[in-house]
Amino acid sequence: MKKSLKVNLETLQQKAKERTVRTQTVEYDLETIVKKVDKQVIKLNPEYQRRHRWDIPTASRLIESLILNIPVPFIYISQDVDVDDEVEEGIARYSVIDGQQRLTAIFNFFKNDFALQDLEVLETLNGCRYADLPSFLVRRLEERSIKCLRIDSTLDQQVKYDIFERLNSGSVKLEPQELRNATCRGPFKDLSLKLAKLKPFREMSNLTEDSKRLKKMEDVELVLRYFAINYQDGYLQYKGGFKKFLTQKMVEFNSLDSAALLDFETDFVAIISYLKQQNIAHPFAKYRVDKNDTLEQMSTFNVAVFDAAIAFYRESLKRGGANKEFTEIFRDPEFFAAVEGSTNDVKKLVTRVSKAIELARK
Known part of the structure; x- marks a missing residue:
């Protein structure tokens, strides 16, 4: 030693x-x-x-x-x-x-x-x-x-975030996205706050006005998660430590120019609009195969499923529309394992996103 x-x-x-x-x-x-x-x-x-x-x-x-x-x-x-x-x-x-x-x-x-x-x-x-x-x-x-x-x-933004997190000892603990919101200022932060207010997005994510998740800024974190995982295949860059990964991505995105951020906004709005057209009540719900070999809904929203579903519908939209039902992916045992347990594990993130993209390409 x-x-x-x-x-x-x-x-x-x-x-x-x-x-x-x-x-x-x-x-x-x-x-x-x-x-x-x-x-x-x-x-x-x-x-x-x-x-x-x-x-x-x-x-x-x-x-x-x-x-x-x-x-x-x-x-x-x-x-x-x-x-x-x-x-x-x-x-x-x-x-x-x-x-x-x-x-x-x-x-x-x-x-x-x-x-x-x-x-x-x-x-x-x-x-x-x-x-x-x-x-x-x-x-x-x-x-x-x-x-x-x-x-x-x-001091760089990551150090500032670390300090904020260590000082965060009040009676009401701040959540990771609240910390980022206070320490990672820039144009992407403003954009993520704007996109998080989209009514269809909140409805699909099961975020009501009185939701505790909304008070914790989970809506804004989902927007950040969307771009962190999908922009330039960000999920392949992930090496572990998801909180830090998202913070680094937010700092990176804050340095982008206005044209790039306009592309971000266009991309996000297009996917949400496309999902709304599909008329799926809970597009980010989790399913399992029951004993009768039918798909049984387990939840109305699951963040690991969100990662995969977004990747699936983005790829589908590129190809003119989905040819497959996304829920069929839950029949794949490897995919189901990737949305269970420690979902921020590197292998699980790569598995669920890559399998979703692969399904959209079939």
């Missing part, structure tokens, strides 16, 4: 150097923080707010803690644009890596968006908005400071 470590010492030193996080502690009073958010110097991600937002009592307790000078955790921000760089007005210099809910609650309260509720210590303030506070409490809040740990702008 020691000999191996000595041999690989140079590689280890290089990796440690590349992955070392450079940080700086800064402290802002709340009045300054609100102004920075207002000017979009610090970006509060609107898509993230919509999916996971504190309720008013929870936000109220934070405001109460700030008034009482009770310590609150650090806010972690990423410096995305150097302070000396000239950028257009409205371009965020910082993105929030941890502390999104706290900053949102502070900003919304300062903007009179909600009245305090369920306070236990300062119960006389229940029902008060920011504008209703006595002047001494306004001053106290405006001058109250919060410490921020600023992460250097030179």
Whole structure:
């Protein structure tokens, strides 16, 4: 073990150097923080707010803690644009890596968006908005400071994602796509949010407005999964670690030009429209062969089946339409095994996608 470590010492030193996080502690009073958010110097991600937002009592307790000078955790921000760089007005210099809910609650309260509720210590303030506070409490809040740990702008997106994931220890854990949404900014992210809203796509994926899966941004992750697996045969590039694979693909897609992203949108919309024309209630459902040799539906949606079905219908559309029923693929024991158990296994992903494409070509 020691000999191996000595041999690989140079590689280890290089990796440690590349992955070392450079940080700086800064402290802002709340009045300054609100102004920075207002000017979009610090970006509060609107898509993230919509999916996971504190309720008013929870936000109220934070405001109460700030008034009482009770310590609150650090806010972690990423410096995305150097302070000396000239950028257009409205371009965020910082993105929030941890502390999104706290900053949102502070900003919304300062903007009179909600009245305090369920306070236990300062119960006389229940029902008060920011504008209703006595002047001494306004001053106290405006001058109250919060410490921020600023992460250097030179870090790549994957490191930023890793930091966010390690800091993700709140009462409501963030899902992988929520982490990507907060850390992997770019035009593909905007496109994936747009495509995920397509009503037929959500219906086919069994995603209702009150679905927990929707709140976890599974709709957006499915869009990313669609392109990660199918664009330039991405499924053949997969070597393991599916979360990291999707994150790397999202970073890669964010660097594509507008023409390439327009092709992405055209491709996705065409497949969803084609699937809608097939009038299949649950195109991503899982089936099994029962004792009477008939296909029995096991679910309304299965993500591993989604991978295969999308590959099948994309290939079919290229050839002018499907000549086979996709559900017949479940009669193949190897395919069925590839949508069972640890479905992010490399061999299983390659098997189910390649078999789906092969069926479409027959």
